[in-house]
Amino acid sequence: MSAADPFEQGHGMARSGDEAPLSPQSSILSPRLGLVVEGSLVEGLRARLDANSSVEDMRVGRFVRIAGEKHDFFCLVTDVRLSATSNDVLADPPAPEEGFLRQVLAGTAAYGEIAIQPMLMLSRESQAEQEGPRPPRTVPIHFSSVVAADEGDFERVFGKEDDFHFELGRPREMEVPVVLDLPRFVERSNGVFGKSGTGKSFLTRLLLCGVIKSGVATNLIFDMHSEYGWASQSESGELVRGLRQLFPSTKVVVYTLDPDSTRQRVVKPDGQISIGLNEIEVEDVALLQEELRLNPTAVESASLCENEFRSDWIEKLTADDMDVADLVKRTGAHAESLAALRRKLIAHITSLKFVKRNVSEASSGLDKLIADLERGRHVVLEFGQHRRLLPYMLVANVITRRIHRIWTEKVERHKQRQDGTPPPGQLMITIEEAHKFLNPRAAAQTIFGTIAREMRKYNVTLLVVDQRPSGIDDEVLSQIGTRITCQLSDDKDIEAIFTGVSGAGHLRAVLATLDSRQEAIILGHAVPMPLPLRIRPYDEEFYSSLGPWADDPGLAIARASRTYEQLFPADE
Amino acid sequence: MSEPIGEIVETAVAEFTAQAYQFGQSPPFGSFVKVELPDWTAYGLVYAIRSGGVEPGLRPVVRGRDGVRDAAIYAENPDLEQVLRTEFTALTIGFQEDAELRTFLPPQPPPLHWSVHVCSDDEVVRLSEQLEYFRTVLAAAQIPADALLAANIRLARLARAGEPDFTLRAGRELATLLKRDYARLNGILRGLRTGD
């Protein structure tokens, strides 16, 4: 699918003779920027800019094409520099008022150079073109022309927008959609990174909309700040729509941990989630070790308690009549640690509103949520006022563990029986503050680490949204399929983004040039090559691109969806 | 075709000298001239203009006196224009053969006694389309190459009214050719700047 479509245009291309290495497209549409003068596959190429090409137009990250003798090379500009043919020019530069001299010398005696990193190459042999671009294995010949990539080039590389190719944004220098291969995207865990205020949540919303619209995966979103389900305010204070307003309730449902808060916003949640103490495992507490300020011994004590009381361990441990001294005696746990554990559980967990001392599984809402997911409904779980990390991590971990268990079972069943039992649908779980779940310590023990490492084995993947990618375990990072990165300023975070990416050195410079808003560099599994993008605006135009459901503004949607629900009850 | 302006009296592959049919009526320094032969056309740039007696023994002497000067000298001595002659020498910059303009030297010099024409504006436009002849000029020894190019570019600019940036293009071509000689480049460019 992806191979044929993007190159439809390529079939129509006339092949020029041997003596004309430029493809007709380039010679007609794309102005030449310069000529390749030296370089290597490993270190990248150096091209001398033509006199007419201004250095100031050569932004790092620009997508260019080199028309080699036998191949087209698709490349990124990774550096721009000023050079001169002789030191005399530098010693005696023309004064500012000598306009003509400056004009003449600029581009000739003193000229611009760009460093270019080939990202893909495409043979001009017709059958090779069918196969699509490949990673470069060689470099173009000397003096090959470097041309600005045109619309056709973008389409040849990235493909066209269609049901499974979602426009995430546009390149900086032209109005041509750059699309994400959604089936490939959901195959693996992905990341949205960027320091705060760079538009991560908008980007995430865009991605979610794309996935929802195409139906390539079901989403579960742990919505820490209650910004995905219903309308929320953008950074500039505008009200932007949530997923629930853009899609019918047959597709998107919103669950909440905090019904009061949800109702305050005059929206009706589709379900309510409570967590029973018996659903919390030691693993969850271990994950919260930092938040609860527990020492390792306390976590060990928890394990001992769990051994003792099974799933009721918290309930028992935090019961008013709990005889701690007796428990210490029985389990051999460290007395002070156990006491501390008990104290912290009472203070921070059993006190949570949505945590019930004894919740029957039927009434927890969790089963309903999972059933929705199984039916392919996308679920946004709002945390309402519980927007601190501790409840977020606790709930996310508890729920995800359940889901993972179910999905794993289903996949295993499907494999063992091989009787046509369908595998569970592809599920993408969105978590924020991901480094809390996936830091080296947590990743080793929590369910998220497992999912990230297992990849698509059990049809569950993560979409991690984070501003501190350096906090995420290297092994997990290297398994992140597609990374969409907004501006980052911390060197360690930048380093982390490129973990496991070859030729990352060149991309670092590109990342450094990102605007603080609405720009991102996309690299990885779902795109053929890295590219900096202007993220498409999340606005009315985008809403209407999603279909009829998005047409009506504001809460009218919500009313319409309620009407719809009455006709087609959600439980069915 | 235009009236010829002179006739070749000395010829070589790299340059040819013509005597102007009218004393004092030489094509300007730096202008394009051509010699049209049955099979090919030679093109040159006028780089030297000399006037003197028609014969080696005829040496011009000072004639101005009693307030008779300059043009009045010629008015008072109508015979002067007959015994003085103007010669110009053109550096061959290329030739046209089979409708193709070649920017290298022709296999033969244009023959003696063929007429030399001044190139029309259209021809100047065509000749200055590609500026490879700059290389020939810059490489020529013992001619005022720098001044010649500056003059030529100024003249070509007048013919190329449709290309306002011609001087810039020419300057860049020079800058490319003279990348190892910035001082020389600077000199020529300063000569081009005037009149901008």
Added chain:
Amino acid sequence: MTLDLLKVGPQIARMGVTLRERSARYSLRLARARAALAEQAANLDALAKIAADSRRRLATPLERLDARHSLPQLPCDYRVIGTDGSQIEPDRHGIADYYLLNVGWAVIAYGSQPSAELASEPRLFFERGDLYVAAGERRVPVQDHHLSAKRATLELGTGADLARAHGRDGIPTLVLADGTLLLWVLEDRPGDFLRKELLSPYVEAMSRLRELRVPLASYVSRPRSVEVSGLLIEATCRGDTASCRACAASGEGDCALEGLPDRELFRDLEPGERSARFSMTLSEDLGAYWQDQVPQFFYLNVGSELARVEASPWTGDDPTALALVHVLVYEQCRKGLGYPAVLARAHEQAVVSMRDRASFQHLLDGTLARAGVPARSSEKQLSKRMRAV
């Protein structure tokens, strides 16, 4: 091998003394000569008789000897026609008998519509009738003086042709020749049949100009003629030059007038001034050929020298034409920087350089060889030609 200036120095000093002494003597001589002229100035009839009777060719004064005429007004528009010629002599060593005359000319119009025509016309003579002057049994090859006479005739004829072609628009026109108008080269052989053969066409050309009413003059630079001083000698010495008492009385033993070029007598002319007009006086038999075309002359200070200007009698006798000759010759010398411009131009046109001669010879040899005429150039000629190339 350098010049030893130390040794030359004293010799130069001695030379200076000698020259100074000679100059002083010459001044004295000139003063006496002029005194003689002043003494005879008004004695026109007597002088004419002396001139007519003398065996020497003397001048017949046509006005007071000491007359001076200042420069007349220059017309606004005028034209001067000058001719000159050169020749390639018959070559006895060459491959064929021939000679070549090349006449050059300049027709220059001055004034409101200046123009100039400079050209030359070569003519090759090779027919028997051209190569020899024949009268009955006698046959004389045309060479040396005879050739010069032929050339002069051709020059004058060309002048007449040009005057006919150009001189009809009412613009004052002068035909100016180089050297004397008198074919004196023929004087030595009185009665010779050659005179008739050679002089008649010359005089006939003059007549053509007279018919056209175009003044004819010639310019003699550095004239050495002694027709006036000779006249004075005969006038003062009573025909006995050997016993000139006035001269002898000076104690210097030589006559102040003897051998004195006429021009020295008119040295006090201011630039632009001309002397008295004289007529040449020819012997009777010679005069028969010239009829009424015996040339006249006067001296003219052209600024750089004292030149002798000759004119046809109908020019000299016509005051308007005479004034035109006077002013135009002066003006021509001014323009020509000491020598009439038209004559300089005509000469340039006429001259056959060594190089031209060689080219001509080459052309001739080649053509004749192709025509099957065997070459007979001598070794000497060959070597000469090699050098010329």
